[in-house]
Amino acid sequence: DADVTQTPRNRITKTGKRIMLECSQTKGHDRMYWYRQDPGLGLRLIYYSFDVKDINKGEISDGYSVSRQAQAKFSLSLESAIPNQTALYFCATSRAGNGYTFGSGTRLTVV
Amino acid sequence: AQSVAQPEDQVNVAEGNPLTVKCTYSVSGNPYLFWYVQYPNRGLQFLLKYITGDNLVKGSYGFEAEFNKSQTSFHLKKPSALVSDSALYFCAVRESGANNLFFGTGTRLTVIP
Numbered sequence: 001d002a003d004v005t006q007t008p009r010n011r012i013t014k015t016g017k018r019i020m021l022e023c024s025q026t027k028g029h030d031r032m033y034w035y036r037q038d039p040g041l042g043l044r045l046i047y048y049s050f051d052v053k054d055i056n057k058g059e060i061s062d063g064y065s066v067s068r069q070a071q072a073k074f075s076l077s078l079e080s081a082i083p084n085q086t087a088l089y090f091c092a093t094s095r096a097g098n099g100y101t102f103g104s105g106t107r108l109t110v111v
Numbered sequence: 112a113q114s115v116a117q118p119e120d121q122v123n124v125a126e127g128n129p130l131t132v133k134c135t136y137s138v139s140g141n142p143y144l145f146w147y148v149q150y151p152n153r154g155l156q157f158l159l160k161y162i163t164g165d166n167l168v169k170g171s172y173g174f175e176a177e178f179n180k181s182q183t184s185f186h187l188k189k190p191s192a193l194v195s196d197s198a199l200y201f202c203a204v205r206e207s208g209a210n211n212l213f214f215g216t217g218t219r220l221t222v223i224p
Contacts, residue, residue, distance in 0.1 A: 042214045
């Protein structure tokens with residue numbers, strides 16, 4: 001089993017729909033992150049969480065919300081999806097001072 | 112504020128030749144520097160990191176990177192490229208005391224047989 005699991009792997013949704021992307025980890029890491037990847041823009045941070053009671057906005061949090069349901073689970077929601085949220089979304093985990101472990105990504109298409 | 116630049120969107124190299132993927136950074140304090148690789152339809156995989164100590168850092172798959180404080184660079188290198196090294200490479204930086212990594216825009220490496 002993967003250390004960081006993202007579901008779904010692919011999703012097509014319509015404009016205006018609510019969608020949730022889920023991330024779970026077996027690394028035992030306290031820190032979790034959501035990034036989106038767009039061609040030519042690299043990875044941009046959406047939200048991050050250092051423990052269950054800690055949620056922080058990243059560079060591009062508008063239009064997104066998150067929930068840290070447990071140390072091992074961190075979900076990303078798009079309350080009302082729009083086409084420019086079409087991207088590849090990555091969840092990552094880490095311990096303080098260390099590098100990140102990434103999930104395999106969720107490819108989201110908003111039509 | 113922290114930032115990282117990967118000046119080349121694309122690098123092409125012949126199989127067996129040495130490769131270099133460039134990265135420069137800007138931080139207020141001491142940098143923590145990382146390289147990640149992304150293969151098609153996969154997440155990012157950790158290659159190597161520099162926190163402190165020797166300026167030459169060795170990582171996975173025969174890659175290494177040299178930290179150069181005066182030039183604020185952390186270029187990724189490999190002595191002999193393989194076709195299987197073809198992928199998207201990301202440099203990332205975090206300044207000490209900061210909360211998260213800041214990624215470059217990525218460099219696509221193509222190794223030509």
